[in-house]
Structure formats: C-alpha cells, structure tokens
Amino acid sequence: MDGLLTCKIKTQLSHWIGKDSQFILLYKLSRDGGSAKKFHDVCDNKGPTVTIYYNTDNNVYGGYLSDSWRTFRSNYSTDNAAFLYKLYTTGNWKPVKFPHIQGETHLEKISSGPWFYSLPSFQTSIKVDEKSLSNFYSLSTSDFFDGQRFDMKGETAQSVANAHNNVTDLEVYLVKEFLPDEELQSPWRDSKGWNLQVVQELKDSIASYEPLEEMKIPEVNILLIGQVGAGKSSFLNTINSIFKGEISFRACTGGAENSLTQKFHKLLVRDLSTKKYLRFRICDTSGVKEGATIINEDIGFILDGHLPNQYKFELDSGASTKTPGFVKEPTVKEKIHVVVFIIDGSNVSFLSKDVVKKLKEIKSLVIERGIPHLVFLTKIDEICELVSDDVSKVYKSKTVRDAVNRAADLFAIPRSNVLPVKNYEKEHELQTSINILALLALRKSLMFADDFLENQCELKQENMEALNKQD
Known part of the structure; x- marks a missing residue:
C-alpha cells in the first residue's frame, strides 16, 4: 500500500525543512496496525522523519523531527529543529508551520506511537473505532495543539483539526536527500507520440x-x-x-x-x-x-x-x-x-x-x-x-x-x-x-x-x- 504524499506536500515540507528532500514511507497505521512496538521497530534510529495525520474532516497536519525516534521506558526529549504544521483545512490547501519555541518536543516511550508534545497519537495499541461506519482511529487529544511548546501563530486545535484527532490514517516518512520521482519502465497508458x-x-x-x-x-x-x-x-x-x-x-x-x-x-x-x-x-x-x-x-x-x-x-x-x-x-x-x-x-x-x-x-x-x-x-x-x-x-x-x-x-x-x-x-x-x-x-x-x-x-x-x- 502506497503512502498518500503528493509532490505538492513534498515540496512544502522540503521548504520548511530547508532542503530538497526525499520521503520514504516507514510506517502506515492502516497497513501496519496500531501497535507502538511496530512503530518503534520500523522507525527507531532511522534519522529525520515527518509524521502526517489524515483527519476524518480532511484536515492534514503533523510534525517533523530532525532527530531519530528512540525507545526508552518514559522520556520526553527536545529537538530544537522540530516543528508541527498543518497542510489542508477541510480539504483546502492552507499550509502553516508551527516552529518549536521552548521545552520538550516529543515522547520517546516504548509504549507510545509517534507522540509530539501538543500532537499525540496512541499508547500501546489502537484499533479502528468499531462503533463508527467511517473506519477511523480515535487518537489522543492530550495537550492537542495547545501552544505550550510550539508557536501556533494564532491557530488552535479547532482551526487545525476541528478540535478532534480522529484519523483515517497516520504515516511516518524517513526524510532523506532528494532523488528524482520514480519513472516507470513501461508507460501505464499507451500514447501515439509527443510531436x-x-x-x-x-x-x-x-x-x-x-x-x-x-x-x-x-x-x-x-x-x-x-x-x-x-x-x-x-x-x-x-x-x-x-x-x-x-x-x-x-x-x-x-x-x-x-x-x-x-x-x-x-x-x-x-x-x-x-x-x-x-x-x-x-x-x-x-x-x-x-x-x-x-x-x-x-x-x-x-x-x-x-x-x-x-x-x-x-x-x-x-x-x-x-x-x-x-x-x-x-x-x-x-x-x-x-x-x-x-x-x-x-x-x-x-x-x-x-x-x-x-x-x-x-x-x-x-x-x-x-x-x-x-x-x-x-x-x-x-x-x-x-x-x-x-x-x-x-x-x-x-x-x-x-x-x-x-x-x-x-x-x-x-x-x-x-x-x-x-x-x-x-x-x-x-x-x-x-x-x-x-x-x-x-x-x-x-x-x-x-x-x-x-x-x-x-x-x-x-x-x-x-x-x-x-x-
């Protein structure tokens, strides 16, 4: 199953990160399951990552770490280059970067999924909400976009995510040096030529x-x-x-x-x-x-x-x-x-x-x-x-x-x-x-x-x- 990142999103994230970047999918909630252990198995000690939340109201937001995710019993760490962001608001392109201003940025805990201060995910494990017909994951809203560690620039949990963290998917990408987009060996549709x-x-x-x-x-x-x-x-x-x-x-x-x-x-x-x-x-x-x-x-x-x-x-x-x-x-x-x-x-x-x-x-x-x-x-x-x-x-x-x-x-x-x-x-x-x-x-x-x-x-x-x- 492929990731949902488009060229438009990659370009925006690269601009915020400060260099042309390549994004390699490491973890996908709907594909790999809601297991903190699985997340750490595939994401720890890999290098810089970007995490993306796909909210049920078509809000797209997330966070970037320049450090690797790591596993400890319970420990908040600080990455001064980390930031949170939003890309889409109810399906409309409205990108805003929320830079780190003070204090710890992310949780390095063996029982936690990708967890930023002000942008949590899940503890231990999570499954699709069976009570819902929409097949979403109900993630934590602890300190949700509260502005304590990141400059929210006047935004709130309401304006970024409609005040909830119910997602259809969550993805974590490894950030590496840019490489050109993949060119298929054979065309997926026939053409008579380009002349x-x-x-x-x-x-x-x-x-x-x-x-x-x-x-x-x-x-x-x-x-x-x-x-x-x-x-x-x-x-x-x-x-x-x-x-x-x-x-x-x-x-x-x-x-x-x-x-x-x-x-x-x-x-x-x-x-x-x-x-x-x-x-x-x-x-x-x-x-x-x-x-x-x-x-x-x-x-x-x-x-x-x-x-x-x-x-x-x-x-x-x-x-x-x-x-x-x-x-x-x-x-x-x-x-x-x-x-x-x-x-x-x-x-x-x-x-x-x-x-x-x-x-x-x-x-x-x-x-x-x-x-x-x-x-x-x-x-x-x-x-x-x-x-x-x-x-x-x-x-x-x-x-x-x-x-x-x-x-x-x-x-x-x-x-x-x-x-x-x-x-x-x-x-x-x-x-x-x-x-x-x-x-x-x-x-x-x-x-x-x-x-x-x-x-x-x-x-x-x-x-x-x-x-x-x-x-």
Missing part, C-alpha cells in the same frame, strides 16, 4: 467533428463541474489557446477561495485557421466548495437544458420557471450531452467530505439522466516533479498513475475514463505535450457526447414506433 504531427491529427479530428446528423443540433454541450480552483475555466482557456495558436485567457481564472465563475457560461471555440466555430460548447459553472455551492435543483435544470446562457448562480436560492430566459420545454439541443468532472490532482486524496458528497450527488443526477461522464485530473505537474519538468513523461509517472487510480475509485468509473491534463497557467508559449493531453481529453468528451446522442436517437425512434403501433 507536432500528433497535435495536428488531434486538432483535425476535433475540427472536423459534427454531432450525430439525425439529431439535427448545431453543437454538443460539454458541462464542466468541479471544486473551486480545480481548473474548469483554465481548461476552457487551454482549448481556446490551442485553436487560437497562442496563449489566451478568455475566461477569468485564479486561486480565489470562492469561485471566480458566478454565471453559467456556454462558450464556443473558434478555429483560427478556418475562422469557423467548432461544433461543441464548453459549459462552465460555479465551483463546488464546502458550505457554498450550486444547489442540486440548478444542476438538474442545467442538465435538462432549462437554464439560459449567462444565468447567475445564487447560493441561497435557485432558478424557477419564472427565471428570465428559463426554457420551459428544452429540446436535445439545449440539454447537456456529456459531463466532465474537473478534479485537482494535487489534493484528490484530501477532498473534504462535503465536497465529495456534493460531487457524488451531482454524479447521481447525471446517471439518472443517462448522461456519460468522465474525469479530467488537473495540476499533474504539481504532484510529480518528473511531469513538472517534462509533461510527456505523464504516462511513465507512478505518482500520476496512482492519482488517476484514486480519482477512478472516488467516482467509481473505469480508469480509462480519467484523463490527466495540464492547463496553461505560467507558460508564455504553447507546448506540444500540454496540447496533446488537452486535445485527447476533449476528443474523448466528444466521443462520449456522441454516445448520448446515439441513445437519444434510438429512444426517439422507439417512441415513434410505439406511436405508430397505437395508430
């Missing part, structure tokens, strides 16, 4: 795409759904850039905590080489965020084609038949033909319960209507140094492969329906590998849209045959 010829073939295929003729619609509608900041609008900009021939930022993007997309946008993309619009619309929506997101009724209206372009989302109230532009009897033309869930690859393992619940509710609405759906996994350069240096290495990255597998498990879809993409963000020029991943993802969306239209066509024919029989 301009492949880019042109994909562009030609998409530019010549036409919706199923029998349905008589001008273009298919591709709906983008995802968490705030995952890159929905950035994907639109990436596709627009590719067909424009230069980097463009048609849709507003950014790292705001609240979604920058406040309206329902149905956007066409023009192929600059032919000056013609392509036969699809990318439909952008407000991002999913804990405590503030699109209501399910609005999602249903969008899927069914009721809501007009430029409809403004309201968090406390949804659309109705009285909404200006509301389409009371939508045809196949107005409906959504394929749904793409945009997921941030750098925190796919740390999505909050509320965000996951909302995404699954939306998926249920999509399935009820028989609409095909897939996942685009974004920010793959942030989870793997190998891919950050060379996007064409994406199918040889173990880290990206594992993230794809996690996303597939989360959405209960085949792994082939999870497409890694890297949006244009910091680049000033188009890059072949980035273009290929985006075009592959878009082409698969169009294929899925055709599947939906085929089903609608068959349904239409069956209804006509049933009417003819009645006559």
Whole structure:
C-alpha cells in the first residue's frame, strides 16, 4: 500500500525543512496496525522523519523531527529543529508551520506511537473505532495543539483539526536527500507520440467533428463541474489557446477561495485557421466548495437544458420557471450531452467530505439522466516533479498513475475514463505535450457526447414506433 504524499506536500515540507528532500514511507497505521512496538521497530534510529495525520474532516497536519525516534521506558526529549504544521483545512490547501519555541518536543516511550508534545497519537495499541461506519482511529487529544511548546501563530486545535484527532490514517516518512520521482519502465497508458504531427491529427479530428446528423443540433454541450480552483475555466482557456495558436485567457481564472465563475457560461471555440466555430460548447459553472455551492435543483435544470446562457448562480436560492430566459420545454439541443468532472490532482486524496458528497450527488443526477461522464485530473505537474519538468513523461509517472487510480475509485468509473491534463497557467508559449493531453481529453468528451446522442436517437425512434403501433 502506497503512502498518500503528493509532490505538492513534498515540496512544502522540503521548504520548511530547508532542503530538497526525499520521503520514504516507514510506517502506515492502516497497513501496519496500531501497535507502538511496530512503530518503534520500523522507525527507531532511522534519522529525520515527518509524521502526517489524515483527519476524518480532511484536515492534514503533523510534525517533523530532525532527530531519530528512540525507545526508552518514559522520556520526553527536545529537538530544537522540530516543528508541527498543518497542510489542508477541510480539504483546502492552507499550509502553516508551527516552529518549536521552548521545552520538550516529543515522547520517546516504548509504549507510545509517534507522540509530539501538543500532537499525540496512541499508547500501546489502537484499533479502528468499531462503533463508527467511517473506519477511523480515535487518537489522543492530550495537550492537542495547545501552544505550550510550539508557536501556533494564532491557530488552535479547532482551526487545525476541528478540535478532534480522529484519523483515517497516520504515516511516518524517513526524510532523506532528494532523488528524482520514480519513472516507470513501461508507460501505464499507451500514447501515439509527443510531436507536432500528433497535435495536428488531434486538432483535425476535433475540427472536423459534427454531432450525430439525425439529431439535427448545431453543437454538443460539454458541462464542466468541479471544486473551486480545480481548473474548469483554465481548461476552457487551454482549448481556446490551442485553436487560437497562442496563449489566451478568455475566461477569468485564479486561486480565489470562492469561485471566480458566478454565471453559467456556454462558450464556443473558434478555429483560427478556418475562422469557423467548432461544433461543441464548453459549459462552465460555479465551483463546488464546502458550505457554498450550486444547489442540486440548478444542476438538474442545467442538465435538462432549462437554464439560459449567462444565468447567475445564487447560493441561497435557485432558478424557477419564472427565471428570465428559463426554457420551459428544452429540446436535445439545449440539454447537456456529456459531463466532465474537473478534479485537482494535487489534493484528490484530501477532498473534504462535503465536497465529495456534493460531487457524488451531482454524479447521481447525471446517471439518472443517462448522461456519460468522465474525469479530467488537473495540476499533474504539481504532484510529480518528473511531469513538472517534462509533461510527456505523464504516462511513465507512478505518482500520476496512482492519482488517476484514486480519482477512478472516488467516482467509481473505469480508469480509462480519467484523463490527466495540464492547463496553461505560467507558460508564455504553447507546448506540444500540454496540447496533446488537452486535445485527447476533449476528443474523448466528444466521443462520449456522441454516445448520448446515439441513445437519444434510438429512444426517439422507439417512441415513434410505439406511436405508430397505437395508430
């Protein structure tokens, strides 16, 4: 069983430690069991370690020791270079380092698991809480983030961990000198190549795409759904850039905590080489965020084609038949033909319960209507140094492969329906590998849209045959 560390977390921890570091998994609570003896057997006298707690509310926090863990009968020790930290707060990236200020830092006791002053774990042994349906471990909260030994910078146990230490897992990593991310010997997904010829073939295929003729619609509608900041609008900009021939930022993007997309946008993309619009619309929506997101009724209206372009989302109230532009009897033309869930690859393992619940509710609405759906996994350069240096290495990255597998498990879809993409963000020029991943993802969306239209066509024919029989 692999650890949950992403490139993003490794980079942040390395920055705090003060050097580029490699992290080797020594102990994993869910894999090795909640035994203090087992923890000491695999972690003692190994050197610097980082311990990571994965809280049930998608809070991720932990501690670093520059010394080795050791075993004594009962002894608190002091490591002046030790620190505590938090990385995610309810699934949102909010890294803060809590440096040591005074006194002892950690407990070196034979009957204790990894135990920091202000961040305890367990004594002797611990098992999954059998009373819970969530399979968590209820760890100690003794002196929990109390600020006595570490500078909490105004944070508390409430702001760091929702005031509890119930975890789905706990991991201890050995910290060593940095080595490059693992490159697999064989790619985990086939590729036709990473050259301009492949880019042109994909562009030609998409530019010549036409919706199923029998349905008589001008273009298919591709709906983008995802968490705030995952890159929905950035994907639109990436596709627009590719067909424009230069980097463009048609849709507003950014790292705001609240979604920058406040309206329902149905956007066409023009192929600059032919000056013609392509036969699809990318439909952008407000991002999913804990405590503030699109209501399910609005999602249903969008899927069914009721809501007009430029409809403004309201968090406390949804659309109705009285909404200006509301389409009371939508045809196949107005409906959504394929749904793409945009997921941030750098925190796919740390999505909050509320965000996951909302995404699954939306998926249920999509399935009820028989609409095909897939996942685009974004920010793959942030989870793997190998891919950050060379996007064409994406199918040889173990880290990206594992993230794809996690996303597939989360959405209960085949792994082939999870497409890694890297949006244009910091680049000033188009890059072949980035273009290929985006075009592959878009082409698969169009294929899925055709599947939906085929089903609608068959349904239409069956209804006509049933009417003819009645006559």
